[in-house]
Amino acid sequence: MNKLIKATALLLLSAITLQAQTFDAAKMDSLLQTLNRHDKAMGSVAIGQKGQNVYTRAYGYADAEAKIPATPQTRYRIGSISKMFTATMIFQLIEKKKLSLATTLDKFYPAVPHAAQITIADLLQHRSGIHNFTDADDYAAYHTQPKTHDEIVALIVKGGSDFTPNEKAAYSNANYVLLGYIIEQLYKQSYAEVLQTQVAKKAGLANTYYGGKINTQAQEARSYHYTDNTLTPETETDMSIPGGAGAIVSTPSDLIRFIRALFTGRLVSPGNLELMKTVKDQYGMGMFQIPFHDRVSFGHSGGIDGFSSMLAYFPKEEVSIAYCTNALNYNMNDALIGMLSIYFGMPYTLPEFNTLVLKPEELDKYTGTYASTQLPLKITITKDVNVLFAQATGQSAFALTATGPDQFGFDQAGIQLSFDPPNNKMTLKQSGQTYLFTKEP
Template sequence: MKNSTTILLLLLCATISSAQSFNNEKIDSLFTLLEHNDKFMGSIAISENQKTIYTKSIGFADFENGVKSTIATKYRIGSISKIFTATLIFKAIEERKLELNRTIETFFPSIKNANTITISNLLNHSSGIHDFTRDKDYLKWNTSMQTEEKMKERIANGETEFSPNEKNEYSNSNYLLLTFILEKINKKPFSKILNSLIINPTGLKDTYYGSKINITENESFSYKYEGEWKKENETDMSIPQGAGAIVSNPSDLNRFLEQLFLGKIISEKSLKQMKTITNGYGMGIFEFPYDEKVSFGHTGGIDGFTSVSSYFPEEKLSISLTSNGTNYNNNNILLAVLATYFNDEFELPNFDRLELSSEDLDKFLGKYSSEQIPPKIDITKDGSTLFAQATGQGAFPLEPTEESVFTFDQAGVKIVFNPSEKTLILYQGGGEFLFKAE
């Protein structure tokens, strides 16, 4: 459910050769490394021609009580829910209950520009509607039940980001509004619409609209890593709904995408519209390139859960990864899996950790600012662990790889300190940013 700045869009680049036998042993070695170094907890499933060729699960569904996850463990899938919601919208269009060019003022008269915002704008994030998850006080109320009226009020009170069709910018508000539209035109709750039109017809056994996490139902809690796994708070599912409230596992997600792309849920025409990419955005779906190959899917993130589900139509290949705790970049895992499938080489990561004492970290502490980008970075410590916190964001742990070099693999962050100059250089996403201590 996280906004587009935090979603990994998986721009996968590698040399491809034809798929032969899948090297289970090498991928097993990768997951063993990840588990032993507290880098990842979660599950993966790979399916070819509707047959599962690899599954794996590592870590704990309930870390505090030592409950290990299995391939049947279920996870909150965050924004992958949007593929389901978009599919339901196209079902409604096929049933002549909606039109893509219909404006939303009859549903939401209090929303700015409602008379020019269309269903299509909501689907491909070109509405300009403010994303409620970016509200400064979001984390103060996201664990409490919210009514439909309250959420519509929050969205209506948000500032308009841009005029409809001016550009595309990710907003969870779009898909919450689509949820409310589906409920109005179908005269039933979203969960029942989901069950009757997707889950039951496609035979999904472990997918449903979520509620409070229940370990006895083979669900998982989510975690962040701060020297050890620490449980995250639970977003109340009355908030994300069709934008991020679905629970599933990799095998079910693969089956859903297979059924969708085989024309078992919506028509070929509707699927083509979903896959039409404008300024990087489809309608409930993204395009993920892997060299000359193309897959379609979505990423997800909610609380400590992260996920990705993707389908390669030409190869009839499905890959889904769900995590309830990650201290590593999920994109690197997928690169390794795809390299293995396409018979490419990849190197196993090296997680050798440099041991530094609490006193060793003192020379790095302070508040740093940059002339290149607005956020400041606070560098603090807790015992022998260094933490970084950008303005308006949560703190994250840094791992030393050299005496003055630290990384945060989950977000692809590398920080190089120069204590004598009282500076640091932040490397992320191909960018290089100089910060000076204040």
Template sequence: MFRKSLSLLVLPLLWAGTSLAQTAPTAFNQPRLDSLLTALDANHKLAGTFQLTQNGKVVYRRAIGQEQPGVPATTATRYRIGSVTKLFTATLIMQLVEEGKLKLDAPIATWFPTLPNAGKITVDQLLHHRSGLGDFTRDPAYGQFMSQTKTQAELLAIIQARPVDFEPGAKYDYNNSNYLVLGYLVEKLTKQPYAQALQKRITGKLGLKETYYGGRLDARKHEAASFNWDGKTWSIQPETDMSVPGGAGAITSTPTDLTRFIEGLFAGKLVKPATLLQMQTMQDNYGAGLMPIPFSDKQGYGHFGVIDGYRSALTYFPTDKLTVAYCGNGISSGYTVNDLMLGALAIYFNKPYRLPNFNAPTLTEAELSTYFGTYASTQMPLKITVTASGTTLMAQATGQSAFPLTPVSKTQFTYAAAGLTMDFDPTAHTFTLHQGANNILFTRE
């Protein structure tokens, strides 16, 4: 399924003290990033292609894992990108708005009169996931029909039969039906199949030869199968028929092409600057196909994607002119694409970072519970609450999101993305937080 495609990139730098704030940037540590990718490959955590591009120049590119069973992936391997497709669809819609063929406040009843609340739902609400339409990927039968060829009429009927979730505009709820409908709207207004509109309006303009509306997987085109690591081997995952995700998730691409796409978008090659600013205007942290993706003190924009065993991520940091792109086809437990993005950015920007330890001990819930509580320090005003989610120890600092801690031993835990280590003393009910040159003692209240 491709609906679980959003993942906020948040780095909880708990202590921005003098020693961190005054650290001067140094050269990109490529061997360290290589070590991270090598560890992920050796421990069967991810499979795919990762690329960093700064100011139009590729500074790092590497493929790990396999393209097809027994065939190693290369940097030319093509992957399904899932919901990163939504940024392409939003761009097509905003082009039509610029051309005067569409208004953002237009009710969708003009084109889709049978959909629930069609007279109330606007194009803008579809773009920002505020329509209230039922998500067709949450249909109980989705697992059965996802591999079947479906027509526009059939999929609209499925959406029509779903109960509405809320009144249009009432709130944000990420929903694939919104962008499926927007893809159909592109077809109605351009009088072309989505694939042709995509080629004419985006890929053709930017010379993206490896980006297109997907079909049945074709190994001759170096299209990757998707896999899941089951603890012993990489097993092939079921294949979604690309007639189903449409404008919400049907595009195939590579990190190189995704980089050219988002750089072209921000360079004004696809929409006007004022239109791009509209796309970046957030409603509940979602713009028009763009998510805000912060890292430390930097602000990026992009999208994440999931479909079958594929995972993708695309982020552009305008101030640094840095693009981070990942397309993957292998998933496992204990590590995510979000973790990779955080780790790679920390390494690139020379932030404190500890490589993940995949040989960590497993602690029981009872063992973890000895660390639960809220801790305070006389050295800084921040408080940290320690809890657990299942068998994963969690920490949450004042005003920040909770983050997972990885055990190095039964008393030492790390959060690699922030270069953070917490050494617990269960007898004294304390822990020492190590981050950069800072060593801060916290005591349980």
């Protein structure tokens, strides 16, 4: 582990203010600097309007061990944002009459349960019922090792089906891994090659490609998680596994260029774009709807190992934003709300990260198991020396930060816990919802 330098400089390579949209760039800088200085995030941001980059910043490290600073040219694993690229390539195949939304999976992978009932549309919109193989108990044991297509398909077949196709929607990486394999079969090329010819070259993406082993000498970032004031390296998923579901590497500037090309008809037809945007049970075909006050955007989030990312496009305003991080100890949604509030000139107060250092004996009054009539889970509070931990039923434990008297938080998930020790009560706040818990005897 390496100490995180608190004074890591914010690197500024470009800041262009267009007449179409002026905003407080200094306040945006302050938000990003605050997140970095308080060990909440490091990474890169790009904002575009009408096809022009209007704001680009990078902060923190691309490689903390080697002290290589991040720049706007640093390349990040973008995780599930890759699904937008895969969906784009599928619709291109549809336009070439090589495929249709009604084509069934048994034409390619008949061994998958219910393959004859699962359509390309079901795969695109997460309505196949195919179990998400990355949720399996053994995934952590093999995700760093290379796998062949046949091995991954066998894992997907083994995982079975969670529900009847098109009965409902449930997110599954298996859908897009299979779509990636179908792209390869129909083009008779690797996914990496098709990505370059059908998307990257058409959209002018110089820093977007199928990832391999991380190479910091090629301006690729490593990922980390925060442990107190240190950055701890994350494991590295072998990119033979996520495929069309999450194997792409890119930069924020390339991502906003991609989504602009998608929404301006350079990659798929307007009619097919409308199909991609059509949301059913929260899912479009390769994208989500992302509301922001009275504005509506479309895009996708991504997460793989310690990388987190977000890409969104506001069609009416012609504004795009991409945020890629290789260490995040803050709620992604809260970070994006802050950036968009500043960009659109809305009231926004920069976050303050006031923390308290408590003695071990001061934490004893909070420990125990809490139950709620509002949620079907329990939360167990434990301590390790002078750090309090929370663990919900069936989930991993996470460290809490003391923010005030009887107040604790977990910024990465936007969780706030307020304790009332005399009455054995605890209040949980998350995503605008409030839940009351009572400590069990």
